[in-house]
Amino acid sequence: MPRTRTTNVAAAQWSPNGGSLGQDDLTQAGVYGFGDNVFSEAVQRQRLPKAAYKKLQATLDQGLPLESELADAVASAMKEWAMERGCTHFTHWFQPLTGSTAEKHDSFYEPTGDGNALAEFSGKELIQGEPDASSFPTGGIRATFEARGYTAWDPSSPAFILENPNGALLCIPTAFASWTGEALDHKIPLLRSMDALSRSAVRALKLLGDEDARRVFTTIGPEQEYFLIDERYYFERPDLVTTGRTLFGAKPPKGHELDDHYFGSIPERVLACMLDAEREMAKLGIPIKTRHNEVAPAQYEFAPVFENSNVGSDHQQLCMQILQNVARKYELVCLLHEKPFAGVNGSGKHNNWSFGTDTGTNLLEPGDTPHENLQFLFFCTAVLQAVDQHQALLRASIASAGQDHRLGANEAPPAILSVFLGAELQKIYDAIESGSGDAATPSSYLKLGASVLPHLPMHGGDRNRTSPFAFTGNKFEFRALGASQSTALPNTVLNTIAAQAIDQLSDKLEAQLEGGAETAEAVLAVIKESYAAHKRIVFNGDNYAEEWHTEAEERGLANFRQTPDALPSLVSESAVEVMGDYDVLSERELESRYEVFIEQYVVKLNIEAETTYSIAKTMLLPAAVRYLGELNLAGESAGISAVADEVRAYLDTFVTQIGALENANTNHPDVQDVLDEAKYVQNTVVPAMTAVRDTADTLERHIPDSLWPLPKYSEILFVK
Numbered sequence: 214m215p216r217t218r219t220t221n222v223a224a225a226q227w228s229p230n231g232g233s234l235g236q237d238d239l240t241q242a243g244v245y246g247f248g249d250n251v252f253s254e255a256v257q258r259q260r261l262p263k264a265a266y267k268k269l270q271a272t273l274d275q276g277l278p279l280e281s282e283l284a285d286a287v288a289s290a291m292k293e294w295a296m297e298r299g300c301t302h303f304t305h306w307f308q309p310l311t312g313s314t315a316e317k318h319d320s321f322y323e324p325t326g327d328g329n330a331l332a333e334f335s336g337k338e339l340i341q342g343e344p345d346a347s348s349f350p351t352g353g354i355r356a357t358f359e360a361r362g363y364t365a366w367d368p369s370s371p372a373f374i375l376e377n378p379n380g381a382l383l384c385i386p387t388a389f390a391s392w393t394g395e396a397l398d399h400k401i402p403l404l405r406s407m408d409a410l411s412r413s414a415v416r417a418l419k420l421l422g423d424e425d426a427r428r429v430f431t432t433i434g435p436e437q438e439y440f441l442i443d444e445r446y447y448f449e450r451p452d453l454v455t456t457g458r459t460l461f462g463a464k465p466p467k468g469h470e471l472d473d474h475y476f477g478s479i480p481e482r483v484l485a486c487m488l489d490a491e492r493e494m495a496k497l498g499i500p501i502k503t504r505h506n507e508v509a510p511a512q513y514e515f516a517p518v519f520e521n522s523n524v525g526s527d528h529q530q531l532c533m534q535i536l537q538n539v540a541r542k543y544e545l546v547c548l549l550h551e552k553p554f555a556g557v558n559g560s561g562k563h564n565n566w567s568f569g570t571d572t573g574t575n576l577l578e579p580g581d582t583p584h585e586n587l588q589f590l591f592f593c594t595a596v597l598q599a600v601d602q603h604q605a606l607l608r609a610s611i612a613s614a615g616q617d618h619r620l621g622a623n624e625a626p627p628a629i630l631s632v633f634l635g636a637e638l639q640k641i642y643d644a645i646e647s648g649s650g651d652a653a654t655p656s657s658y659l660k661l662g663a664s665v666l667p668h669l670p671m672h673g674g675d676r677n678r679t680s681p682f683a684f685t686g687n688k689f690e691f692r693a694l695g696a697s698q699s700t701a702l703p704n705t706v707l708n709t710i711a712a713q714a715i716d717q718l719s720d721k722l723e724a725q726l727e728g729g730a731e732t733a734e735a736v737l738a739v740i741k742e743s744y745a746a747h748k749r750i751v752f753n754g755d756n757y758a759e760e761w762h763t764e765a766e767e768r769g770l771a772n773f774r775q776t777p778d779a780l781p782s783l784v785s786e787s788a789v790e791v792m793g794d795y796d797v798l799s800e801r802e803l804e805s806r807y808e809v810f811i812e813q814y815v816v817k818l819n820i821e822a823e824t825t826y827s828i829a830k831t832m833l834l835p836a837a838v839r840y841l842g843e844l845n846l847a848g849e850s851a852g853i854s855a856v857a858d859e860v861r862a863y864l865d866t867f868v869t870q871i872g873a874l875e876n877a878n879t880n881h882p883d884v885q886d887v888l889d890e891a892k893y894v895q896n897t898v899v900p901a902m903t904a905v906r907d908t909a910d911t912l913e914r915h916i917p918d919s920l921w922p923l924p925k926y927s928e929i930l931f932v933k
């Protein structure tokens with residue numbers, strides 16, 4: 214496994230705030246205890262013998278394997294530090310393909326035989342663990358090979374302590390692989406993709422005349438959307454408890470139509486919960502930058518300061534976990550599902566993404582010199598080319614059952630990938646393409662080698678909230694991620710396809726330079742050619758609009774509406790080629806992911822279907838029958854009879870629909886290919902579920918509150 218040296222300092226240097234947020238800054242800024250629970254580089258420097266510290270840094274820098282003596286020294290320092298902070302156990306903390314994190318706790322203490330116990334933690338235990346891999350999804354990998362897997366320390370993501378009122382746990386971020394060396398997790402491919410992008414970008418930088426950069430880091434700053442609801446409603450809704458979303462629920466009379474929630478003042482209990490969660494995150498070295506109300510009632514968002522992709526992705530997993538844990542202290546429940554409430558805005562994760570050098574330059578930021586501008590345009594063009602070439606793979610990397618209610622349904626962003634450039638940058642590309650500016654385009658755009666681009670507005674009036682992939686001044690924002698998903702895979706794909714496109718452009722640039730062309734002229738020629746070939750991916754308009762969907766089809770853009778449509782692109786020829794060429798995921802590793810994700814889709818929907826008919830049969834139907842009984846008791850008035858007839862008619866339909874759903878879900882056809890099963894679920898089970906729900910939601914509007922057994926949307930969403 215590659216050891217990627219990825220310090221946060223390099224990332225923070227390009228902060229748009231112009232400051233590198235270090236531990237000291239945040240502690241001074243009053244964020245008490247920032248990074249207290251992190252075995253950071255500073256702690257290592259303090260705790261390790263000088264020689265060992267130096268050797269560790271050198272080993273990490275050069276990506277060498279750890280010597281066992283050094284590992285013992287690190288383990289011993291780490292144990293001492295952790296035990297001083299109340300840790301009794303440690304765990305290798307890893308990210309199997311379930312999308313969540315996994316831990317198996319081991320005690321530091323070993324009995325000594327004389328009734329005492331000794332605290333032990335060796336270098337070997339630090340570096341490698343062996344959880345039982347057989348209970349984690351591995352796709353085809355386990356079937357043909359050994360079930361065993363091992364976890365390996367990732368020293369580039371610092372160890373940390375998770376606190377509990379009754380003890381503390383030392384967590385060691387690790388990669389998870391099979392004994393045959395295949396990645397069984399989301400971390401290994403992400404690290405490999407960061408290496409791939411670094412290699413390609415450093416090569417390009419050399420051609421562009423930058424001899425200093427030795428490493429290029431990819432960065433992410435994910436904006437997380439989520440709901441917080443009162444736990445008493447949660448526990449009264451078996452659908453929320455079992456599936457994370459409501460399977461029933463009539464739309465409330467008040468939704469977000471009034472727009473009074475977005476950026477509104479944060480309710481006190483919710484704010485208390487956020488502050489508490491943020492304090493926990495701060496202790497783990499995760500700086501939260503913004504928080505606010507989101508569009509839907511009871512929906513919120515927070516965003517951390519960006520970090521290198523590996524650490525940022527680990528931190529993202531931790532944030533989701535912390536938020537869910539802390540919410541319970543306030544009798545709230547945090548919902549991370551992509552669509553907890555039908556008809557109400559869903560939750561996504563905006564993945565802000567960029568890359569920059571170890572010398573402190575953000576390569577997606579237009580600079581102050583003509584040279585920097587050329588460099589920026591080169592890399593920006595590579596991103597356009599990458600997204601166009603691999604739309605389908607990117608789409609597959611964010612596919613899940615939860616996402617089907619957002620992407621491809623009537624919600625932004627759509628399932629169609631396109632890139633928003635903004636008016637300013639668009640003008641520049643137009644000028645480069647046509648070779649001549651219009652009246653509004655300064656002619657200086659055309660001779661980039663000799664002039665400076667105007668600064669592109671980062672918060673310009675032309676921000677486009679409907680685009681799935683938007684340029685926002687010094688980074689791209691991939692907005693189509695699901696709220697509950699790990700950021701690792703989409704970033705793995707992004708980094709790898711960008712690495713490929715950078716190389717493709719570099720090949721052309723190299724050829725031009727060898728032919729004697731001048732750098733600026735050659736770069737512009739390469740950009741012009743690429744833009745002409747890939748500009749169909751650029752769309753600056755309204756991504757909600759029906760006309761866009763028609764136009765996108767005319768442009769030949771991919772539109773995979775649902776998971777079973779999208780996932781096969783994970784193993785398409787072009788996906789296998791790019792992921793393989795860049796040593797990020799082998800064909801077998803891709804296939805295993807494909808299988809795991811399809812399987813997850815089928816299993817999730819099976820659970821949803823079962824929960825749907827169980828609630829319908831045991832809670833909703835009895836309520837309707839009871840109401841009908843009450844109506845019958847009420848006597849013979851014509852009005853009452855009409856109501857009773859109506860309810861009886863719905864009830865009859867309801868019974869039939871429940872039967873149909875149960876039948877569809879329990880009688881899957883016998884198929885060889887799990888994709889066929891997924892399609893069956895998509896085309897037969899899902900519509901049957903929707904039918905049951907529609908009737909239930911109608912009944913909800915007829916049956917008295919006192920008889921309806923489920924808390925309603927109007928309560929769940931508005932009691933804060």
Ligand code: ADP
Binds near residue numbers: 517518671687
């Ligand atoms: P905006 O107003 O465009 O959303 P912000 O500065 O508020 O921009 O940033 C939103 C998110 O983007 C934050 O999480 C931030 O850390 C992240 N971000 C900013 N710069 C970068 C970068 N170079 N790489 C990755 N993420 C970044």
Ligand code: MG
Binds near residue numbers: 436514563
């Ligand atoms: Mg947002």
